Amino acid sequence: MDLLFSILESTLRAATPLMLASLAGLFSERSGVVDISLEGKILAAAFASASVAYISHSPWMGMAAGMGVAVALAMVHAFVSVTYNGNQLISGMAINIIASGLTPVLGLAWFQQGGNSPQLESDMRFHEIAWPGVDAVRDIPFIGPFYSHLISGHSIIVYLTFIIIPVVTWFIYRSRFGLRVRAVGENPHAADTAGISVARIRYTALFWGGLLCGMAGTFLSVYQTGGFIREMSAGKGFLALAALIFGKWRPVPAVIGCLLFAFFDAIQIRLEGVSLPMVGEVPSQLIQVIPYVLTVLLMAGFVGRATAPKAIGVPFVKSR
Amino acid sequence: MKFGQPSTLPRWAQLSVLPLLNLLAALAITGLVVWLIGEDPWECLKLLVGGAFGYGEGIGYTLFYTTGYIFTGLSVAAAFHAGLFNIGGEGQVYIAGLGVSLACYAFDSFMPAVFMVPLTIMASMLFGAAWAFMPGYLQAKRGSHIVVTTIMFNYIAAALMGYLFNRVLMEKGGTNTATRAFAEASWMPSMQQMGGWLGLTLPNTPLNASLFIALICCVLFWLVVWHSKWGFELRTVGTNEQAARFAGMNVSKVVIVAMCFAGALAGLAAVNEILGSTHRMNMTFTNGIGFVGIAVALMGRNHPVGIVLSALLFGALTQGGLDLSLDKPNITREMIIFIQGLIILFCGALENLFEPFIAPLFKRKP
Numbered sequence: 001m002d003l004l005f006s007i008l009e010s011t012l013r014a015a016t017p018l019m020l021a022s023l024a025g026l027f028s029e030r031s032g033v034v035d036i037s038l039e040g041k042i043l044a045a046a047f048a049s050a051s052v053a054y055i056s057h058s059p060w061m062g063m064a065a066g067m068g069v070a071v072a073l074a075m076v077h078a079f080v081s082v083t084y085n086g087n088q089l090i091s092g093m094a095i096n097i098i099a100s101g102l103t104p105v106l107g108l109a110w111f112q113q114g115g116n117s118p119q120l121e122s123d124m125r126f127h128e129i130a131w132p133g134v135d136a137v138r139d140i141p142f143i144g145p146f147y148s149h150l151i152s153g154h155s156i157i158v159y160l161t162f163i164i165i166p167v168v169t170w171f172i173y174r175s176r177f178g179l180r181v182r183a184v185g186e187n188p189h190a191a192d193t194a195g196i197s198v199a200r201i202r203y204t205a206l207f208w209g210g211l212l213c214g215m216a217g218t219f220l221s222v223y224q225t226g227g228f229i230r231e232m233s234a235g236k237g238f239l240a241l242a243a244l245i246f247g248k249w250r251p252v253p254a255v256i257g258c259l260l261f262a263f264f265d266a267i268q269i270r271l272e273g274v275s276l277p278m279v280g281e282v283p284s285q286l287i288q289v290i291p292y293v294l295t296v297l298l299m300a301g302f303v304g305r306a307t308a309p310k311a312i313g314v315p316f317v318k319s320r
Numbered sequence: 321m322k323f324g325q326p327s328t329l330p331r332w333a334q335l336s337v338l339p340l341l342n343l344l345a346a347l348a349i350t351g352l353v354v355w356l357i358g359e360d361p362w363e364c365l366k367l368l369v370g371g372a373f374g375y376g377e378g379i380g381y382t383l384f385y386t387t388g389y390i391f392t393g394l395s396v397a398a399a400f401h402a403g404l405f406n407i408g409g410e411g412q413v414y415i416a417g418l419g420v421s422l423a424c425y426a427f428d429s430f431m432p433a434v435f436m437v438p439l440t441i442m443a444s445m446l447f448g449a450a451w452a453f454m455p456g457y458l459q460a461k462r463g464s465h466i467v468v469t470t471i472m473f474n475y476i477a478a479a480l481m482g483y484l485f486n487r488v489l490m491e492k493g494g495t496n497t498a499t500r501a502f503a504e505a506s507w508m509p510s511m512q513q514m515g516g517w518l519g520l521t522l523p524n525t526p527l528n529a530s531l532f533i534a535l536i537c538c539v540l541f542w543l544v545v546w547h548s549k550w551g552f553e554l555r556t557v558g559t560n561e562q563a564a565r566f567a568g569m570n571v572s573k574v575v576i577v578a579m580c581f582a583g584a585l586a587g588l589a590a591v592n593e594i595l596g597s598t599h600r601m602n603m604t605f606t607n608g609i610g611f612v613g614i615a616v617a618l619m620g621r622n623h624p625v626g627i628v629l630s631a632l633l634f635g636a637l638t639q640g641g642l643d644l645s646l647d648k649p650n651i652t653r654e655m656i657i658f659i660q661g662l663i664i665l666f667c668g669a670l671e672n673l674f675e676p677f678i679a680p681l682f683k684r685k686p
Contacts, residue, residue: 036467076665086669089405089467090618094665097611101658102353109357109650230654238471245468285483292472292479299464308465 005145007266012150013224015262016158017042017216021240022247022254023168024212028074029249030172031205032185032311033081036092037073038213039237040099045070045217047103050117050228051110053124053221062124062222067214073099074210075203082202085315096237104230117221117228126155126223155223157215164212169251181205185309188316198316216240242295249309261291327672329682335626339619339667341674343633346662353658357650364644364651371643372636378643380511380525384597386628386635387527388589390534392613393631394541395586397622399466401545402578403558408455408470409586409610411477412448416587418481419447420594421489421499421601428503436505441533441591448587449580451477456579460572466579474610485603497603508596528596533588538624541585554578586610608657615660618668634660 021038028035045066053062073095080091104115111117131152138144172178183191184201192198216236221228239261247254268287275281327334351361372382392409399406423443428436455469491500508528515522545551556564557574565571593605612634619633620626634656641656666673 034467036471080665080669084670084673086671088669090614090664091669093407093611093614094661094669097615097661097664098658099661101654101656101661104654105353105652105658106357108652108654115652115654235475238475241468242472283483283487285479285486289476289479292475296458296464296469296472296476299468300458300462301464 002145003270005149007263007270009149009153010266010269011259011263012154012158014265015259016161017219017236018240018243018258018262019161019165019255020212020216020219021237022243022258023164023251024209024216025241025244026168026172026249026251026254027181027205027209027212029244029312030185030309031181031202032188032309032314032316033077033202033206034088034092034313035077035206035209036089036238036241037077037095038240039233039235040092040096041070041073041210041213042217042220042237043103043231043233044073044099045214046221046232047107047117047217047228049214049218050120050221051107054117054120057124059124059126059218059222063215063218066218066222067211070214070217071207071210074206074213078203078206081315082199085317088313088315100231103228107228107230115230119227120222124222125226126157128153128155129159155219157219157223160215165251165255172251177201177204182309185311188311192316192318239291242291245295246298248307264288264290327675328679329675333678333682335621337678338672338674339621339626341678342666342671343619343663345673346659346666349662350655350659354651354655359648359650364648367644367647368637368640370640372640376523377525378639380523380527382632382635382639383531384525384527384592384635385638386631387531387534387596388592388609389612389616389631389634390538390628391589391592392586392610393616393620393627394537394624395582396613396617397620397627398541398545398585399578399582400617400622401558402554402575403561404456404459404466404575404578404582406452406470406579406582407467407610407614408452408473409613410606410608411470411474411610412451412583412586413589413593413606413610414477414481415451416444416448416590417594417601417605418484419443419587420590421502424502424506428506431505433505433507437508437595440506440595441588444587444590445584446587448585448590449583452579452583452586453576456576459579460575481603489601491600499601501600502595506595507599508591510596526597528592530588530592530596533591535628537585537588538628542624550577586613612660615664615667618671619663
């Protein structure tokens with residue numbers, strides 16, 4: 001029982017950056033801009049937030065810096081995709097590569113630790129928050145571990161994420177802005193005729209996406225590992241993108257996809273070197289690969305059908 | 321000012337002035353970063369060029385890296401001509417390395433070099449093409465997006481190879497995650513060796529006969545893409561899929577074959593790395609070569625001549641950058657990755673950025 005809850009606890013922890021990035025991708029892709037640069041934005045934000053947290057001794061300043069950098073990259077992407085009508089995929093790829101090249105260069109020059117940031121001290125990091133009464137209920141069966149593993153003992157970013165999920169869902173489906181985002185992503189010409197500025201909506205959507213990627217990066221460096229490590233995003237941006245496709249570009253299913261992928265991640269670590277009855281030892285690479293294979297199968301329509309927003313990836317040209 | 325419009329410049333200017341301006345913009349930003357971290361950009365540039373072209377060994381290494389980049393650049397360009405963005409070069413090279421290694425494991429104990437070398441080349445192309453076939457098939461027949469599928473296939477390839485290295489491929493008792501050394505029969509003749517046959521004394525570098533294969537591939541690429549029926553179909557599908565379909569072309573087939581073509585070209589990069597240089601497969605032998613191919617193809621505007629030139633640029637950046645990092649410990653290999661990203665941004669996504677600024681210079685007088 002305790003094992004189950006501790007697996008679920010690590011699932012939550014691994015899912016948080018994925019969920020944030022996935023929702024970031026949701027904003028951008030729902031507005032019709034392909035975003036394969038989630039990975040690069042997370043990495044750049046992780047670096048900026050760790051550096052600023054280290055200098056300012058404040059995790060919140062770090063988070064602000066991470067968000068700022070991720071938004072700046074998102075604006076580059078927006079300039080290429082919206083103002084310039086350039087190729088969105090190439091722009092995204094460029095941002096990923098720029099981030100993976102620039103972060104270790106600056107890291108090495110500033111901190112002289114092989115491209116990583118120094119380990120953050122206690123006052124520079126986000127910490128687990130223990131909820132009241134954890135010790136009192138810990139021994140009660142079921143409720144105790146549930147409360148202590150899943151409700152209590154997470155970073156503030158995890159709680160923020162679970163507030164953000166319903167807010168984003170509401171935003172996308174119920175708010176005026178969300179309706180416009182979806183309209184612009186499905187049929188920009190119709191939206192344009194109705195007097196909506198396609199460019200402005202897309203810029204705004206990418207801005208929100210940048211903020212969320214900034215949080216995801218901050219979670220990795222200022223909370224999870226307590227410092228920036230080169231290439232620490234390790235494919236999370238692409239995994240989040242996979243979850244977004246897995247969730248068919250809808251917020252709640254995408255979040256469920258993230259939780260599912262994070263769950264695979266959590267059991268993969270537990271199963272390392274463990275021999276299971278009947279099947280023997282499961283190679284860790286097999287479990288690692290599940291999210292990617294699932295996404296490929298889903299894209300190919302073997303497991304349901306994923307339909308992308310109609311205008312995705314197509315630059316909007318006002319009149320011909 | 322209007323951005324993102326098709327270029328109105330004369331063709332020669334589109335092919336020379338714009339890429340050059342884009343390259344200068346990328347280098348200017350790099351110079352800024354170099355200056356920011358407290359080094360002198362001009363001095364670094366001099367060291368870099370000296371490291372890449374200043375002495376025999378440097379030139380050898382530069383051309384060795386160039387060879388690999390030509391292969392992956394051609395691979396990305398082949399897919400681009402069909403309107404496909406192949407990000408999967410990295411995985412295709414990786415799996416091609418598996419093909420090369422399996423061929424060596426099976427035959428290198430008894431087969432002479434005359435058969436061994438063509439056999440391993442075939443194996444690399446076959447495995448690379450097979451790994452690219454699946455995304456191509458899924459795009460053509462099932463409508464999955466090639467970019468997402470090839471990204472996923474990169475990760476799947478990495479996991480598959482991780483598993484195989486752990487369980488099968490790694491040399492028993494070896495300290496590195498690498499296969500055993502392959503027998504000499506499978507080695508690509510090195511440039512030093514070949515120079516010896518002609519009575520030349522060349523420095524000892526990993527540069528090998530793959531360079532000639534790369535140049536032959538460039539010529540074939542030009543012939544196939546611009547002077548064959550299939551190349552015409554390829555470019556038609558890339559320019560306007562609907563038109564191609566109405567003209568009676570089999571779009572699915574063109575897409576699938578284009579991806580296989582791309583995969584096979586990427587696969588050859590594994591021959592250069594493994595049989596030309598290390599003579600065994602290291603776990604990290606691909607080292608981002610597939611992603612460099614994207615920058616190379618974009619900067620070379622998908623034309624073999626442009627690809628050779630931009631591959632040479634990246635080869636020089638890689639070799640010069642390694643030399644530079646010995647003198648300037650602050651500037652590491654990642655600086656080259658950063659430049660690569662900037663070049664992809666300026667040459668690929670913002671290719672006509674400077675067009676509005678220079679267009680007036682080319683206006684005909686009324």
